[in-house]
Amino acid sequence: MNMKHILILTGRFGMGHCSAAEAIRQQIAVINPHAQVQIVDLMEYLFPCTADLIYNGFSHMVNFCSALYNQLNRMAGKYASLPMKSHAVARVTTLLSSADLVVSTLPLCSQCVSAFKQKTGSSIPLYTYITDIGAQDEWITPCTDAYFVGAEETRQELMQKGVADSRIHVCGIPVRQSFLQPANPTETSDRLELLLMGGGLGLIPAADTFLQTLSQYEEVHVTVITGKNQALYDRLHQQYPTISVIGYTNQVADYMRRADLLITKSGGITTFEAIHTGTPLYIIRPFLMQEIGNARYIEQHHLGHVVWSADVDMTQDILSLLHQPIHLQAMRQNMKQLRDSLEEICPETCFTPEEMIS
Numbered sequence: 001m002n003m004k005h006i007l008i009l010t011g012r013f014g015m016g017h018c019s020a021a022e023a024i025r026q027q028i029a030v031i032n033p034h035a036q037v038q039i040v041d042l043m044e045y046l047f048p049c050t051a052d053l054i055y056n057g058f059s060h061m062v063n064f065c066s067a068l069y070n071q072l073n074r075m076a077g078k079y080a081s082l083p084m085k086s087h088a089v090a091r092v093t094t095l096l097s098s099a100d101l102v103v104s105t106l107p108l109c110s111q112c113v114s115a116f117k118q119k120t121g122s123s124i125p126l127y128t129y130i131t132d133i134g135a136q137d138e139w140i141t142p143c144t145d146a147y148f149v150g151a152e153e154t155r156q157e158l159m160q161k162g163v164a165d166s167r168i169h170v171c172g173i174p175v176r177q178s179f180l181q182p183a184n185p186t187e188t189s190d191r192l193e194l195l196l197m198g199g200g201l202g203l204i205p206a207a208d209t210f211l212q213t214l215s216q217y218e219e220v221h222v223t224v225i226t227g228k229n230q231a232l233y234d235r236l237h238q239q240y241p242t243i244s245v246i247g248y249t250n251q252v253a254d255y256m257r258r259a260d261l262l263i264t265k266s267g268g269i270t271t272f273e274a275i276h277t278g279t280p281l282y283i284i285r286p287f288l289m290q291e292i293g294n295a296r297y298i299e300q301h302h303l304g305h306v307v308w309s310a311d312v313d314m315t316q317d318i319l320s321l322l323h324q325p326i327h328l329q330a331m332r333q334n335m336k337q338l339r340d341s342l343e344e345i346c347p348e349t350c351f352t353p354e355e356m357i358s
Helices: 015-031 042-046 051-064 066-078 085-097 107-120 152-160 208-214 230-239 252-258 268-277 289-300 314-322 325-345
Strands: 005-010 036-041 101-104 126-129 146-149 168-170 192-197 220-227 244-247 261-264 281-284 304-307
Touching: 005 015, 005 107, 015 036, 015 268, 036 042, 042 085, 042 107, 085 107, 101 107, 107 126, 146 152, 152 168, 192 252, 192 314, 208 220, 208 314, 220 230, 220 252, 230 244, 252 268, 261 268, 261 314, 268 289, 268 325, 281 289, 281 314, 289 304, 304 314, 314 325
Parallel strands: 005 036, 005 101, 101 126, 126 146, 146 168, 192 220, 192 261, 220 244, 261 281, 281 304
Antiparallel strands: none
């Protein structure tokens, strides 16, 4: 079929959902440059006056009330239902009326479109891209036509929950084109390169406990990417003069390729960005439900090291790992094997079967 208007729905409940949406947009542009692709933040569309308040509340809960967040997540999975369903369905009717295909990177978006299809009898295709390894119940909706998942583990979990195998496509979690391109030759460094990224909702926990010490080791060069967090940028820049502090940048893929080790949160997008750049991971005490699932995946496939206990001397742990080149190379090789396996499954488009949208 000839898709003309593809609508990608997402939301800022963690920036990984938005990154996945942009990655999908970029991949569609490669496959079908003539397609009209629109990315819409569903919360901003449904609640234009209160979306920022909702997102700020979410960010505060994740950073300061993680136990409450996990509990609400469990409840959302067990009792998956769309809040304010009638309002949501009524509001999206116009939005969906001209779309030939809807892609969702957020459970709430899948629930909203599924409710619309149930109420109106619409046959518009709905594709759901699950942005973590774990497939919580809230991702599963009765009118989703296809699920795109990051790993075989996710496929098995969906099947156990009653999703037909024919509707599941293992393709890796989508990443932007800059992470898929071959690395450009870069200057080699005689220092070990350590990269620290905290994700869209803030720096990883306990970072200051090892930054102070690591910044004093001449054989280690530390780079911290703070994104749009200007206050964090200013503090780190002043507090650690020997560290390279980078604000928002579109060169993240290049920084990751140069790094011997990446310290970060175990978000699904970041995990697969690291897989594509071949950057070994160091994950510190994941505490959100989906991050715990991703961290277990990292451990099981030997893609990095996960610190589960607060008793670990992280400074010495990081230094020890940096000085084990054979161990780090083994992690890179495991990442390459995963990349190769994904290319065998989807050799042309990596994560989007071409016949479905071209």
